[in-house]
Amino acid sequence: MSLPPIQRQVSLRPYHTFGTDAFASALAVADQPETLWALWNHPEFRDRPRMLLGGGSNVLFVRDFDGLVLLNRLGGLAEVDSDGSHVLLRAGAGVLWHHMVHYAVERGWGGLENLSLIPGLCGAAPMQNIGAYGAELKDVFHELEALDLQSGEVLRFDRQACQFGYRESVFKRQAAGHYAILSLTVRLALRPTLNVTYGAIQDTLKQMGIVEPSVSDVSKAVINIRQSKLPDPAVLGNAGSFFKNPEVGAAQAAELADRFPGMPQYPGGEGMIKLAAGWLIEQCGWKGKRLGNTGAHAQQALVLVNYGGATGAEIWQLACDIREAVLQQFGVTLVPEVNRVG
Ligand SMILES: Cc1cc2nc3c(=O)[nH]c(=O)nc-3n(C[C@H](O)[C@H](O)[C@H](O)COP(=O)(O)OP(=O)(O)OC[C@H]3O[C@@H](n4cnc5c(N)ncnc54)[C@H](O)[C@@H]3O)c2cc1C
Structure with a gap:
């Protein structure tokens, strides 16, 4: 098997949505499991840092990456049963997530519609059990195939094995x-039974006259x-919500509600109470605040942005x-939702 070319000293700017200018010592594209395995085991990189990258919409490179970045571009999209x-x-892991959503929506198949337009590729979706507007991947998840990067064995994971939680899985x-x-x-x-309990969906459907x-x-x-709500990474570098919504115990939630009337609180997992990270950040005066080339977005404080020319280290410092x-x-x-690299 001939290996795909390995590019040297590559700017990662086109490969991640923060658009910072980190460099990778080497970068290669894998579009078959065999190529991925061979590249992962390339003698030059076996003892050096290696990482998989999908659409780069949930990573922050805080410095150059002194190793091999492998772009996972495994294709294929089909009804299997x-x-x-x-x-x-x-x-396949390299299929654009929204392409899968669109494929299902076009056919009237229900379950992915609330997760429309989340950036990134299908292979990364289970990593943090992507979620939006009252739905999560785990609600429709059937199984995934994963390559054990030590043994080369391909394993199947069902929902239980993935240990999905709020923006969490066993893979994180x-x-x-x-x-x-x-x-x-x-x-x-x-x-399908549609999930339109989320207020913003109801309001928008009403505006659409539906x-x-x-x-x-x-x-x-x-x-x-x-x-209308989120900055487009093609215009303003960002990785969506930078932090997860924190969960606290009932006693702490009650004490916070007492001290800060109007604080939004929602049921979280296992008896915990979820707080809105965006609200907390806004109350601290960060919404719309700019520090050099970085800042917290003016409409959504939870989204940290690169106004152009920011480094990953500057964005991390802001966080x-x-x-x-x-x-x-x-x-x-x-707790950051974005994966820090470096
Ligand atoms: C504007 C914007 C809005 C967003 N909105 C949402 C949202 O509503 N809900 C939500 O949940 N997320 C959201 N995100 C975050 C992001 O889109 C998701 O986390 C997405 O699943 C990341 O996919 P990716 O391919 O870009 O992953 P990457 O950023 O490339 O990778 C993320 C992590 O997964 C690892 N990885 C990637 N592919 C693989 C693979 N095949 N196997 C093993 N590990 C892998 C990487 O090493 C990295 O650690 C948003 C991001 C942006 C920029």
Whole structure:
């Protein structure tokens, strides 16, 4: 097997959505599992840092990457099974996430519409159990195939094995760095029940004059909301929400509600209470604040942006300053959702 070319000293700017100018010593594209495995084991890089990159919409390079960046571009999107009520749709890890969503929406298959237009590729979607507008990948997840990067074995993970949580999975915790996700299969409803409980979806459907929405209508509403609320990385570098919404115990939540009337609180996992990270950041005065070439977005404080020319280290410093401010004011520690590299 002949290996694809390995590029040297490559700017990563086109390969991640923060648009900072970190360099990788080497970069290669894998479009087959065998190539991915061979590149991963390339003698030159076996003892050096190696990383997989999808669409680069959830990473922050804080310095140059002195090793091999492998772009996962495994293709293929197909219906693999159907039982009359559901269909299984499988995508290669390198397929654009929204392409999979669009494919399902066009056919009226339900389950992905609330997750329309999330940037990135299918292979990274299970990493943090992507979620938006009242839905999460885990709701429709069937299985994934992953390459064990130590043994070369291809394993299947069902929902339980993935240990999905809020913006979490086993691949971000115990199994971090152990696997390359090769494919993702979701289970979609042929006669869907739509999830339009989220207020913004209801309002947008109303504005669109739609009373009995279809899968396609919900997808369009979500796209409208996202395009009006979130900065487009092609225009303003960002990686979506920089921090997760923090979860606190009931006692702390009650004490916070007492001290800060109007603080939004939602049910979290396992009896915890979820706080809105964007609100906490805004209360600390960071919304729309700019520091040099970086800042917290004017419409959505949770989104840190690169106004042009910012370095990854500057963005990370901004994140640290914001985290410290929230800790001082509320006693709550924000955890980054974005994966720091370096
Ligand atoms: C404007 C904007 C809006 C966003 N909105 C949302 C949102 O609503 N909800 C949400 O959940 N996220 C959101 N995100 C975050 C991001 O889109 C998702 O996390 C997405 O799944 C990342 O995919 P990616 O291919 O870009 O991953 P990358 O950024 O390339 O990689 C993310 C991590 O996964 C690893 N990885 C990538 N591919 C593989 C693979 N095949 N196997 C193993 N590891 C891999 C990488 O090493 C890295 O650690 C948003 C981002 C932006 C820029």
